[in-house]
Amino acid sequence: MSKVRTRFAPSPTGYMHIGNLRTALYAYLVAKKYNGDFILRIEDTDQNRLVEGATDIIYDTLKACDLQHDEGPDVGGDYGPYVQSERMKAGIYKDYALRLVKSGNAHYCFCKEEDIEAQKKNAGPDGDSFLYKDPCKNLAEDEIRKKLDNNEEYVIRQTIVPEGTTTFTDEVYGDITVNNDELDEMILLKSDGFPTYNFANVVDDHLMEITDVVRGKEYLSSTPKYNLLYEAFGWDIPRYIHCPPVMKNEHEKLSKRNGDASFQDLVAKGYLPEAILNYIALLGWSPNEEREIYSVEELTKVFDVKRINKSGAIFDIEKLKWMNGVYLRNMDDDSYFKLLEPEIAKYVDPKYDYRAIAKALKDRVMILSDVEEMVDFFNEPKDYSIDLYNNKKAKTDPETARKCLELALPALNNIEEWNNDTIFSCLASIAADNSMKNITLMYPVQVALSGKDRTPGGATMIAQILGKDETIKRLEKALEKFE
RNA sequence: GGCCUGUUGGUGAAACGGUUAACACAUUGCCCUCUCAAGGCAACAUUCACGGGUUCGAAUCCCGUACAGGUCACCA
Numbered sequence: 114m115s116k117v118r119t120r121f122a123p124s125p126t127g128y129m130h131i132g133n134l135r136t137a138l139y140a141y142l143v144a145k146k147y148n149g150d151f152i153l154r155i156e157d158t159d160q161n162r163l164v165e166g167a168t169d170i171i172y173d174t175l176k177a178c179d180l181q182h183d184e185g186p187d188v189g190g191d192y193g194p195y196v197q198s199e200r201m202k203a204g205i206y207k208d209y210a211l212r213l214v215k216s217g218n219a220h221y222c223f224c225k226e227e228d229i230e231a232q233k234k235n236a237g238p239d240g241d242s243f244l245y246k247d248p249c250k251n252l253a254e255d256e257i258r259k260k261l262d263n264n265e266e267y268v269i270r271q272t273i274v275p276e277g278t279t280t281f282t283d284e285v286y287g288d289i290t291v292n293n294d295e296l297d298e299m300i301l302l303k304s305d306g307f308p309t310y311n312f313a314n315v316v317d318d319h320l321m322e323i324t325d326v327v328r329g330k331e332y333l334s335s336t337p338k339y340n341l342l343y344e345a346f347g348w349d350i351p352r353y354i355h356c357p358p359v360m361k362n363e364h365e366k367l368s369k370r371n372g373d374a375s376f377q378d379l380v381a382k383g384y385l386p387e388a389i390l391n392y393i394a395l396l397g398w399s400p401n402e403e404r405e406i407y408s409v410e411e412l413t414k415v416f417d418v419k420r421i422n423k424s425g426a427i428f429d430i431e432k433l434k435w436m437n438g439v440y441l442r443n444m445d446d447d448s449y450f451k452l453l454e455p456e457i458a459k460y461v462d463p464k465y466d467y468r469a470i471a472k473a474l475k476d477r478v479m480i481l482s483d484v485e486e487m488v489d490f491f492n493e494p495k496d497y498s499i500d501l502y503n504n505k506k507a508k509t510d511p512e513t514a515r516k517c518l519e520l521a522l523p524a525l526n527n528i529e530e531w532n533n534d535t536i537f538s539c540l541a542s543i544a545a546d547n548s549m550k551n552i553t554l555m556y557p558v559q560v561a562l563s564g565k566d567r568t569p570g571g572a573t574m575i576a577q578i579l580g581k582d583e584t585i586k587r588l589e590k591a592l593e594k595f596e
Numbered sequence: 597g598g599c600c601u602g603u604u605g606g607u608g609a610a611a612c613g614g615u616u617a618a619c620a621c622a623u624u625g626c627c628c629u630c631u632c633a634a635g636g637c638a639a640c641a642u643u644c645a646c647g648g649g650u651u652c653g654a655a656u657c658c659c660g661u662a663c664a665g666g667u668c669a670c671c672a
Contacts, residue, residue: 122672123672124671124672126671126672156672158671158672159670159671159672161671162671162672226669226670229669243597243598243668244598244668245668266670268670270670286600286601286602289600289601291599291600292599295598295599295600295668296599296668297667297668297669299669300669300670302670303670304670305670307670309669309670309671309672310671310672311672314672329666329672330601330602330665330666331665331666331667331672332666332667332672333600333601333666333667334599334600334601334666334667334668335667335668337600355601357601357602357665358665358666360665363664363665364664364665366665392608395608395609395620396608397608399608399609399610399619401610403610403618403619403620404619404620405608405619405620405621422602422608422609423601423602423603424601424602424603424664424665425602425664425665426607426608426609427607427608428607428608429606429607429608429621429622431607431621431622432607432608432620432621432622433621434621435620435621435622436620436621438634442634474633475633475634476633476634476635477632477633477634478633487632504631506631507630507631537630540630541630544630550630551629551630552629552630552631553630554630555630555631556630556631558630559630559631559632560631563631565631565632566631566632567631567632567633568631568632569631569632569633570630570631570632570633571629571630571631571632572630572631573630574630
């Protein structure tokens with residue numbers, strides 16, 4: 114068996130969609146599972162849709178995801194160039210298109226767009242299909258010559274004999290057969306000399322010796338036409354792996370146009386690339402065991418094309434959040450702190466112990482953007498109403514809370530060595546002395562220190578981080594509120 | 597409209613003719629607990645879009661219907 118080679122072939126038209134990224138992931142996994150090569154090819158044949166900087170986004174994304182390509186425009190390789198516009202300049206596509214014309218599998222077409230529109234419009238209502246019946250198909254040789262000499266605009270269009278059937282096998286969808294008379298004769302070479310995606314894809318996949326074509330399901334319908342091209346050239350047909358779409362909801366695919374989350378949006382919100390990758394791997398594919406947390410490295414071992422689903426999967430941000438939390442919790446302390454420190458620094462005065470804060474956040478943060486809301490009381494307690502002291506679980510109301518604070522203040526003030534243990538035992542013994550549950554005493558302290566009914570860590574932890582002076586100050590201030 | 601593909605709980609999904617229809621997220625409840633989390637435990641589809649058929653037996657095979665998605669671009 115020859116070496117497996119897969120490719121990711123995006124067009125540089127903007128940001129990286131999640132669906133796109135998943136396709137890249139699968140292509141990568143297929144290659145790496147068999148120690149094959151993963152190739153990046155830039156498909157920039159539509160000069161109108163190019164977006165500046167889009168290629169860099171592609172590089173950045175693959176890099177951030179650690180989906181390293183073995184060949185590509187930036188890293189080179191033996192099958193270059195890896196950018197289609199450059200390949201076009203080398204005349205590759207026109208050469209091959211002309212070969213098809215010569216062999217009768219393609220023809221010059223001089224039709225105007227409005228003629229095509231008109232014909233399709235008429236074809237519509239009466240049923241049947243919208244297939245374009247190209248009159249240029251039967252143009253005599255000298256007529257073609259004449260038009261060409263006249264510098265008439267032309268395209269090169271695939272020629273399909275409307276007889277018989279074409280069958281292909283998809284690794285996910287199985288065998289699919291279609292009637293050739295239902296196949297559209299697609300344009301191979303555009304009038305600007307660029308190849309269409311359809312054509313460039315076939316030529317490049319062959320020239321680059323791609324063995325497994327991993328792409329979105331939207332290409333399933335045109336695959337028979339590609340195969341006809343392969344056959345016309347006498348080339349081997351690659352294995353096809355069509356992936357079901359990633360959906361935004363029951364009806365719509367995830368798309369950048371609607372402002373749906375792109376990879377970079379998610380990262381900006383504080384999702385980890387590893388978690389994103391792990392999550393999207395599970396959209397449309399499932400492992401053969403009861404496990405969900407996998408690194409890309411681990412995925413290359415367990416990934417199996419046969420277990421890719423056929424129907425679209427809805428992207429569920431809630432589950433991604435959960436998974437991101439798992440990744441955060443699983444990090445070792447140092448890398449975790451390195452990740453959180455800058456986020457904490459945005460909102461918290463450096464006089465406080467960032468490490469202690471980060472530790473308090475560890476089991477609570479799901480995504481980095483949660484941090485702000487969790488640490489917003491350190492610099493200054495939040496504004497609150499004494500109604501906040503009403504708490505069912507703690508069995509407190511403003512009245513009892515006031516008493517608790519009055520008990521706690523002098524006791525805390527007497528602590529000489531300010532640390533977690535001393536603070537806790539101080540508060541706990543007050544509670545015991547007054548036959549209160551810990552929570553009844555500590556909840557008011559927490560509120561007084563933070564102005565919040567839910568905080569990362571309890572009263573003790575907050576007091577410890579704030580330090581004795583600040584704690585006393587805040588307690589005094591809290592008591593004033595009752596007057 | 598033609599053609600192609602799909603349809604298991606709110607979501608991701610397992611099951612490859614015989615199970616009480618896994619598991620995970622979410623949700624709810626309980627436990628733990630100085631709040632909130634995290635963690636632990638439990639509940640959550642008498643049913644696999646619907647209708648027929650094959651079979652001793654079907655979510656799994658066949659047919660039909662409905663619904664959904666894709667495709668029919670000088671976009672990829």
